[in-house]
Amino acid sequence: xxxxxxxxxxxxxxxxxxxxxxxxxxxxxxxxxxxxxxxxxxxxxxxxxxxxxxxxxxxxxxxxxxxxxxxxxxxxxxxxxxxxxxxxxxxxxxxxxxxxxxxxxxxxxxxxxxxxxxxxxxxxxxxxxxxxxxxxxxxxxxxxxxxxxxxxxxx
DNA sequence: GCCAACGTTGGC
DNA sequence: GCCAACGTTGGC
Numbered sequence: 635x636x637x638x639x640x641x642x643x644x645x646x647x648x649x650x651x652x653x654x655x656x657x658x659x660x661x662x663x664x665x666x667x668x669x670x671x672x673x674x675x676x677x678x679x680x681x682x683x684x685x686x687x688x689x690x691x692x693x694x695x696x697x698x699x700x701x702x703x704x705x706x707x708x709x710x711x712x713x714x715x716x717x718x719x720x721x722x723x724x725x726x727x728x729x730x731x732x733x734x735x736x737x738x739x740x741x742x743x744x745x746x747x748x749x750x751x752x753x754x755x756x757x758x759x760x761x762x763x764x765x766x767x768x769x770x771x772x773x774x775x776x777x778x779x780x781x782x783x784x785x786x787x788x789x
Numbered sequence: 790g791c792c793a794a795c796g797t798t799g800g801c
Numbered sequence: 802g803c804c805a806a807c808g809t810t811g812g813c
Contacts, residue, residue, distance in 0.1 A: 649799090670797095671808075694799055752800080770806040772798045 642681070643783040644688040644706070645766055646740070647774040655690050655701040658742045667713045667737045668723040674775035679736040681777070682709045688740070689778060689786060691766060692749070699751035700786060707739040750789055760785045 646666065648654070658664055669675055686706040692698055713735035715721040716728035728734045756767050765776045 647799090673808095698800070769800095770798095772807060774798085 642683060642686045643778040643780060644677070644682065644686060645691050645776045645778050646688050647691045647693045649694045650692045654692065655745050658690065658704060658740070659745055661742070663707060663739060663741045665711070665737050666740050667715045669713070669735065669774060670723065670725065671774060674773055675736050677775045677777065678709055678738050682706050682738060684708050687743070687783065689783065697749065697751040697753065699749045699755065700746070701749050702745040703743045703787070705741045705743055707741050709736070709738040711737045711739070713737045750786060758785065
């Protein structure tokens with residue numbers, strides 16, 4: 635577990651048809667559930683801190699890209715949707731004693747006036763190393779550097 | 790522990 | 802809708 639006090643930066647993906655930046659703007663705070671990838675879970679469970687900031691990324695969208703900013707409110711909560719047989723996130727391996735999956739709570743901060751499309755991200759030399767533009771990168775929770783975050787905020 | 794088959798993500 | 806690139810599962 636990290637004990638760093640400095641703000642860390644993340645990128646969270648969501649399909650806007652499933653949960654969009656407008657949904658988060660309306661809800662103000664939401665539980666980010668349904669993550670079913672161990673690496674993504676580990677980032678949320680072990681590395682995120684309340685107060686960290688994240689870029690909200692719309693995937694499988696027209697166009698795909700970064701649409702706003704949010705803040706991590708809390709972490710380390712079990713993802714109860716894994717126990718719910720009716721949920722599309724149901725995981726038969728999850729139990730009450732070992733829910734396997736974790737969630738975080740996030741808060742809306744802002745929605746960009748215009749989307750920063752994937753194409754734009756790829757064109758910016760300062761963002762060359764961003765995971766989200768790497769071919770085949772499917773992680774739905776990704777770390778972002780402070781420099782990358784600030785570059786995007788300034789666009 | 791290997792790896793083929795299968796399922797999913799997500800850009801295009 | 803296609804399919805490349807992954808991650809996961811399960812037979813051996």
